[in-house]
Amino acid sequence: MAPAEPARTHRVVRPPILYAGTPVILLSSLNGDGTPNLAPASSYWALGQMLALGLESDGQTLANLQERPQLTVSFPSPPLWPAVERIADLTGRADIPAAKAGRYTHHADKFAAAGLTPQASDLVAPPRVAECLLQLEAEVRRITPGVTGEYAIAEAEVVRVHADRRIVADGDHIDPLAWQPIVYSFRHYFGIGEPLGARGGAVPERVDATRVDADREPASTFDLVAWELEEAGGDSACWLASVCPECGAMREGDGPCQRCQADPPA
Ligand SMILES: Cc1cc2nc3c(=O)[nH]c(=O)nc-3n(C[C@H](O)[C@H](O)[C@H](O)COP(=O)(O)O)c2cc1C
Structure with missing residues (x-):
């Protein structure tokens, strides 16, 4: 038996780039x-x-x-x-x-x-x-x-x-x-x-360091620290203030990050 005519779900396109991910x-x-x-x-x-x-x-x-x-x-x-x-x-x-x-x-x-x-x-x-x-x-x-x-x-x-x-x-x-x-x-x-x-759109000056979704697995150094903290039952507000939002390093003191020199989080 001849194959059934496929449903016309697709159209032919010519994307300029083929970066699928x-x-x-x-x-x-x-x-x-x-x-x-x-x-x-x-x-x-x-x-x-x-x-x-x-x-x-x-x-x-x-x-x-x-x-x-x-x-x-x-x-x-x-x-x-x-x-x-x-x-x-x-x-x-x-x-x-x-x-x-x-x-x-x-x-x-x-x-x-x-x-x-x-x-x-x-x-x-x-x-x-x-x-x-x-x-x-x-x-x-x-x-x-x-x-x-x-x-x-x-x-x-x-x-x-x-x-x-x-x-x-x-x-x-x-x-x-x-x-x-x-x-x-x-x-x-x-x-x-x-x-x-x-790509080519607006770039935030700084990453949003305040957003932490506790239900998902750690996605970054910053999330990871927050996640480890929650696992340990710690006080997130206290620890998170020490994490550099730019590079994820643990900062010491109140000044700029010792690793990337970024300003401390507001
Ligand atoms: C997200 C992203 C992915 C890119 N992927 C490639 C790639 O796989 N190969 C490549 O040669 N250039 C890629 N480019 C472009 C280069 O980064 C760009 O041409 C750059 O000017 C190369 O720098 P260079 O001339 O100092 O080597 C990509 C750029 C971006 C932003």
């Missing part, structure tokens, strides 16, 4: 003068200890990896999406490529532009992003030009993984209940199940 990563590579470059990316997958990264051909990151084949891959948690967005339209290339003219500007220190802190790596030269709970050090093993010439695929071997102790379970495992990536889906940033903001 991959984690946002921050790639740190080394410039020729020894300074680090930081770039958001999301074309990423991992198999075993190998990573495959899709990189634009005209970016500083690819140029750096071709010359100095080491990088770090740091995974920002949802509260850090504004830091990602702050450097979304910046390039480390002093000579802005034609395709980016008018939209992108050059910035030599994207760690500073993002408000993020470089943290020395153990085995590779580029620094990690201190505020990220999950960080990989990797060596590039192969770079393959893409079909269209617009991108290349870098394959890199992870040589060391750093995980904040609060997202580690059973010795060597990342606890998915404690850890959340930012998911980049059709130019919007999401936590798992929760929209954060739109």
Whole structure:
């Protein structure tokens, strides 16, 4: 019997981008003068200890990896999406490529532009992003030009993984209940199940540090502290005032955060 005519539930569309939802990563590579470059990316997958990264051909990151084949891959948690967005339209290339003219500007220190802190790596030269709970050090093993010439695929071997102790379970495992990536889906940033903001839209000056949903699993360093606190039956108001809303570190005293220098919460 001939197959039934399918219901006409779909239409043919031509979306300009096909980012259905991959984690946002921050790639740190080394410039020729020894300074680090930081770039958001999301074309990423991992198999075993190998990573495959899709990189634009005209970016500083690819140029750096071709010359100095080491990088770090740091995974920002949802509260850090504004830091990602702050450097979304910046390039480390002093000579802005034609395709980016008018939209992108050059910035030599994207760690500073993002408000993020470089943290020395153990085995590779580029620094990690201190505020990220999950960080990989990797060596590039192969770079393959893409079909269209617009991108290349870098394959890199992870040589060391750093995980904040609060997202580690059973010795060597990342606890998915404690850890959340930012998911980049059709130019919007999401936590798992929760929209954060739109690419190119308004970016809050500061993250909302007062909102804690006690019924859901911890979604960030900030939530995690609140969650641990509730588990311990503590006084949230007392502890939460000590958590930096920008980077999630526990602050000491009443002054700026010792890690990221952000002002204390109001
Ligand atoms: C959320 C997000 C995801 C991105 N994903 C990628 C990606 O997977 N690969 C890539 O090459 N560029 C990606 N970009 C664009 C680069 O970050 C951008 O072109 C940047 O200027 C590159 O910086 P660089 O020239 O200093 O390397 C992404 C940007 C954003 C904001």
